[in-house]
Amino acid sequence: MSDEQYRHESLSVLREIRDTQREILAQLGAQRALAEEQLARSRETVEESIGLQKLALQRQRAISLVAVPGILACIAAIGYLVLRYF
Structure with a gap:
């Protein structure tokens, strides 16, 4: 592989990595907003x-x-009636 081809391939790989990182950052931004x-x-x-x-x-x-207070009054009334009639 010539030096020029190696540089071209390295540059291509680096561009792919950069593009992938941008996509990931965009997805992370959307997830963070959500x-x-x-x-x-x-x-x-x-x-x-x-x-x-x-x-x-x-x-x-x-x-x-x-x-x-209403419940207590009812209990008192029932107690009064029980005591009065029994």
């Missing part, structure tokens, strides 16, 4: 979930403030 998009959606979902959980806890407290 991963960032998925991460953003995941964060939004987590934030929404936390908000809903906080709302559920607030509602639970509000219901407890009404329900517990």
Whole structure:
């Protein structure tokens, strides 16, 4: 193989490597963008979930403030009726 052919082949191989690396970098860029998009959606979902959980806890407290005294009043009324008629 002559020196000129060797240089030409080496240059061709180097160009193929360069082109392949560019393709890989483009694919990695697309994958990174997709991963960032998925991460953003995941964060939004987590934030929404936390908000809903906080709302559920607030509602639970509000219901407890009404329900517990009502249940106690019913138990007291049943106890009064049991004691009065037996």
